[in-house]
Amino acid sequence: METDVLVIGGGPAGTWAAVSAARRGARVILADKGFCGTSGATAPSGTAVWYVPPDVAARGKAKATREELGGFLAHHDWMDAVLETTFALVNELGERGYPFPRDVEGRLRQNSLQGPEYMRLMRKLVKGAGARILDHSPALELLIDADGAVAGARGIDRRTHAGWQIKAKSVVIATGGCAFLSRALGTNNLTGDGYLMAAEAGAELSGMEFSNAYAIAPVFSSVTKTLFYEWASFTDASGAAITGAASKGGRSVIARALQQGAVFAQLDRADGEVRTAMRAAQPNFFLPFDRAGIDPFTQPFEITLRLEGTVRGTGGLRLVDQSAATTVPGLYAAGDAATRELICGGFTGGGSHNAAWAMSSGAWAGEGAAAFARQCRAGLARTAAPARGPALAGGRGHAFDPAALIKAVQAEVFPFDTNYFRSGDGLARSLTRLDSLWRTVRAADGARPEDALKAREAVAMLATARWMYRSGLARTESRGMHRRYDLTALDPAQRHHVTSGGLDEVWTGRVPADGQPLEAAA
Amino acid sequence: MIELISADHCTSCDICVAVCPTSVFDAVPGCTPVIARQDDCQTCFLCEVYCPADALYVGPDAEKPDAAEVAWDAVETLRGSYRRAIGWTRDTRGLRAMDDTHVLLGRLK
Secondary structure, three states: OEEEEEEEOOOHHHHHHHHHHHHOOOOEEEEOOOOOOOOOOOOOOEEEEOOOOOOHHHHHHHHHOOOOOOOOOOOHHHHHHHHHHHHHHHHHHHHOOOOOOEOOOOOEOOOEEEHHHHHHHHHHHHHHOOOEEEOOOOEEEEEEEOOOOEEEEEEEOOOOOOEEEEEEEEEEEOOOOEOOOOOOOOOOOOEOHHHHHHHHOOOOEEOOOOOOEEEEEEOOOOOOOHHHHHHOEEEEOOOOEOOOOEOOOEHHHHHHHHHHOOEEEEOOOOOHHHHHHHHHHOHHHHHHHHHHOOOOOOOOEEEEEEEEEOOOOOOEEOOOOOOOEOOOOOEEEOHHHEOOHHHHOOOOOOOEHHHHHHHHHHHHHHHHHHHHHHHOOOHHHOOEEEOOOOOOOOOOOEOOOHHHHHHHHHHHHOOHHHHHOEOHHHHHHHHHHHHHHHHHHHHEOOOOHHHHHHHHHHHHHHHHHHHHHHHHHHOOOOEOOEOEOOOOOOOHHHOEEEEEEOOOOOEEEEEEOOOOOOEOOO | OEEEEOOOOOOOOOHHHHHOOOOOEEEEOOEEEEEOOHHHOOOOOHHHHHOOOOOEEEOOOOOOOOOOOOOHHHHHHHOOHHHHHOOOOHHHHHHHHOOOHHHHHHHHO
8 A cells, every 4th residue: 555644543642643645645554553533531531621712812821831841841933833723723623623611601612522432523524534544454564665764663553463555654642641551441452653764764752751640540440530539538558548649649658558558449539519410521430430430429349549550641752843744754643652752851740731732732743744745855756765773673483472472561650659650770770670571572583473562562562561661760869750769860961852762772862951962862 | 342233123224334433243044143343343333333133242341351251132122222322213203412511511501
C-alpha cells in the first residue's frame, strides 16, 4: 500500500491528525492497533477539556493555575496555541453534531466530552474527510530511507497475523503513552509502541522522568476516575481515617498507606446534587459497583493505585516546532505519544490539558505531515528499509517469552518504592536489571508472526522504563510529579527539559525551558 | 471482564468482533461469536454499548474472570443498562446530552 500520510493510532490525536491532513488534500491511511472509535484511554472514559473562551483574563488565569504544579516547565507560546486551537476544534465538534449539554441557565457547556460519543464522531469525521481506516492493524516498525527520513511502516493484522507494509511520504505517531498493562481503564493498547518505533528511527524523547502518574481505582476494577474521589474519605482496615489522604494533594499518603496494608474509600462526602451529577457525568464509573453490589456512597470499598505511566504523565517524543515535527525528518508526533511538558511541564492529571493537547497537537501533526508530504521530492520512489529492531530480526538463537518480560518490567515500574517515591540508588538498581533484560532481548530471535505484537509491546515497555529511569537519574531534584526522596527540593538551576533516547546505549541530555539547545547529549 | 454472550439474544451481526479494541472475540460463521481471548479484555464495557441486541455482559472484575460461571438469568436485569445510561437506545436519546461534569467542576471551585 502507498499513501501520502500514514497516521499510526486512532484515538483523539490520531483521528484529528487524519482529519487535518486529509482536509489539506493529502491521501491518508490511519492504522489503529484496535478499533478506531473504541481504542485508547479516551473512548471508555469521560474527560474534561481545557476549553477556555478567548478572553485575556480567563486565559491568563487558565495558564497560571498549573505553572507551579508543573514545575515551571510549560511554555506560554505553546499554551496560547493549544488554547486557541482547542477552542476552535471543540466548537467544530458541536457544529458536527456532538451533543454538548446545557446548564440550568440554558448555556451550552463545552468543557467536557463523553468518550464513546466523542470517538464515534471522530471515526465518522475521519471517514468523511476521505481518510482510510485500517482497524486491528498495529504498526510494528517504521520504514527508513537512505537519508534517515521516515518513509512508512510495517505491521500486522492482529486477527490474521498477516503482515502489511505501507510506504508513505510522512508518518504521524499517535500511539498514546505507556501504562505498562496496569489495567487502568482503556490503556491495554498503550504500551509505548510509538516511542520504540520512533527511537529506532533516531527520534528523541523529552520529560520521560514525568512518568509516574498513579490513579485511584477499586481494587478489582479498571475504572479510574480520580475526580470523583475528591468526595471520598479514606480509611485503613480497622476503619480508622487516614490522615492527609486525598485524591488531590494527598495521593502519596494513599500510596504510603497501601505499603502498610489495605486502604478503603467511600464517596460519603458527596451530597445529593453531587451524587446525581456523578451518575450523569460518567455512568461507567458506577458499572463495576452496581454489578458487584456495592453502594460507593455508603459502603467502604478497597482501593488501589494503578500506574498510568506517561498516559497521564507528561513525557513523550520531543517536538521541535508547532508543526509537531520530531527530530527525525518525515516523522510527526501527537497526543500522549508526544511530550506534553510544553503545556503542562512535569504534571497533569487526567483529562483537561491532556484532551486539549491530543486534539491540538493532532491537528498540527496532520497539517505538518501533509505539508512535508507535498514537499517530499523523492516521494514514494525512494528506497526504504524496515528498522528491524528487537523481536523482529534474527538473534543469536534463543527465544524470549513476552509474557515473562512484561512481568519483569512491571516488577520494576509498578512498586511505589521504586517509581512513585524515587531515589538515585533505587533508580540505578532498577536500571541495572532493566539493562540486563535489554541485553537478553537483543540476543533473542525474531518472534513468530502470532507472537510479534506481544513481543514488540514487551520490548516497548522495557525501552520506556529505561528512558524513564535514566531521565529520573538525570533530574537530581524533585519537580512536577518526579519526586525524589533523596533530593526533595526543587533546584532552580534545573529549569530545563531532560531529553533521552537510544536503545542499546540510553543517553540523556538537556534543553532549557525556552526551547534552545543547552548542551550536547551527556 | 467479558463473561457472556447470550446465544438467545445475539443476532450474529459480529459488531462486537469488529469494535473490541483488544480483539477478544472471534467470529463464527452463522453463529454467535466466541470469547476467544478473555485475558486480553480491558473491561472497558464498550462492546456492551455497541451491541444492538444487548446480548453481552461484562463482569465488574478487571483482574480475573468471574470465579463461578455467570448465568445469563442472573444478569438479565443489567442487560443494556450501560447503553441506556449513555443514551444509545432509541428511547433514551435525550441522555446523550446529560453530561453533568460542569456541575461537579463547579462544586470544586
